[in-house]
Amino acid sequence: GDSVTQMEGPVTLSExxxxxxxxxxxxxxxxxxxxxxxxxxxxxxxxxxxxxADDKGSNKGFEATYRKETTSFHLEKGSxxxxxxxxxxxxxxDRAGGxxxxxxxxxxxxQVIP
Amino acid sequence: xxxxxQNPRYLITVTGKKLTVTCSQNMNHxxxxxxRQDPGLGLRQIYYSMNVEVTDKGDVPEGxxxxxxxxxxxxxxxxxxxxxxxxxxxCASRHYSGSAGTGELFFGEGSRLTVL
Numbered sequence: 001g002d003s004v005t006q007m008e009g010p011v012t013l014s015e016x017x018x019x020x021x022x023x024x025x026x027x028x029x030x031x032x033x034x035x036x037x038x039x040x041x042x043x044x045x046x047x048x049x050x051x052x053a054d055d056k057g058s059n060k061g062f063e064a065t066y067r068k069e070t071t072s073f074h075l076e077k078g079s080x081x082x083x084x085x086x087x088x089x090x091x092x093x094d095r096a097g098g099x100x101x102x103x104x105x106x107x108x109x110x111q112v113i114p
Numbered sequence: 115x116x117x118x119x120q121n122p123r124y125l126i127t128v129t130g131k132k133l134t135v136t137c138s139q140n141m142n143h144x145x146x147x148x149x150r151q152d153p154g155l156g157l158r159q160i161y162y163s164m165n166v167e168v169t170d171k172g173d174v175p176e177g178x179x180x181x182x183x184x185x186x187x188x189x190x191x192x193x194x195x196x197x198x199x200x201x202x203x204x205c206a207s208r209h210y211s212g213s214a215g216t217g218e219l220f221f222g223e224g225s226r227l228t229v230l
Contacts (some may be wrong), residue, residue, distance in 0.1 A: 036219075043118070043204055044157075072158030075185065100149075101172065102219060106156035 002027045006090050006105035009032070013080055013112050021075040021108045023090035024066075031092040033057075033066055033073040038087040047075075052062070080112045118143050120205050120222035130229050131164070135190040135225050137205030144193040145210035147172070148180065151203040151224075157204065163188055177215050195229040200224050201229055 007022040024032065032051045036044040048057030053068035060079045073090060090105040118139045127133055139146065149164035149172075152218030163182040177199055179191040188207075192199060203225045208217040 024184075034218075038192060041223075043223045044206075044219070045221065046218040049218070101162065104157040106154060 002006070002031070002094050002101075002103045004090050004092055004103055004105035006088075006108050008106075008108070009087075010085060010109040010111055015082055015114050016079045017075040017112075019075070019080045019084075019110065021088055021090075021110070023073045023075065023105060025071050025073065025090070025092050026095070027071075027092055027094045029094045031094045033064070033092040034066055034093070034102070035062070035075050036089045036104075037090060038089065042085070044080055056058070067113055069094060080111045085110055085112045116220065118205055118207055118220050118222040120203075120225045122225060123223065124226050126230065127198055130194050130209045133192050133195060135192075135203060135226075135227070136207075137188045137190065137222060138187075138209040139205075139220070141184065141207065141209075141220065142185065143207035144185070144209045145207055146182070146205065147219075148178070148188070148190050149204045149206065150174065151204060152201050154200050160190070160203075193226075195227075197229045200227060200229050 005024050034049045035047040037047045038044045048059040050057040050066035056065045064073050064075045075094045077104045087109045089107045090102050093102045121136045144165045148160040149157040150185050151157050158174045158180050161180040163169045205222040206219040208219045
């Protein structure tokens with residue numbers, strides 16, 4: 001079945017440091033890929049997405065590129081801020097499954113210190 | 115304002131006492147789903163619904179029931195809660211259109227349930 005593997009956290013960075021959160025996936029079809037973010041005490045919200053190979057999703061300074069050859073969708077940001085502290089979830093929605101299900105990774109907690 | 119509303123946000127109950135967590139969305143979404151979030155396990159899908167009167171099991175449906183009598187509502191029912199159902203629960207919704215599965219999921223703020 002489909003699965004998403006994320007790097008374990010927590011990740012602690014100083015403000016203005018570079019961020020990479022690794023995400024790899026296994027899917028039977030041609031999935032769409034997502035990053036969701038969960039701020040403390042809130043539900044998840046979409047950060048960015050990519051729907052086909054080589055697409056790059058971007059939002060709020062975050063980027064991720066859909067790499068079919070390495071089945072990866074790593075999240076990157078060049079300069080993190082304290083306000084980026086949150087839990088980040090990589091997810092996929094598989095066309096082979098009729099898009100009926102979104103499979104999430106276990107989440108990576110990011111803490112940015114001033 | 116477009117939103118998914120869950121109630122209650124916090125609940126402490128005892129083993130065996132039936133409870134219902136309500137979920138309502140105002141975006142006319144066809145697809146609705148329930149997830150539970152547990153440390154180290156991420157989000158796991160409990161049940162989902164692709165439209166009114168159409169529901170199906172997710173990955174961890176045991177001990178839960180759902181119904182979809184109206185498009186906007188998708189309640190989660192725990193008939194006889196047990197301590198292993200202590201968790202943070204999220205309801206989510208999105209448009210569903212056949213092959214167009216690229217739509218964003220909209221989440222509620224979560225319901226933290228403790229079963230003693």
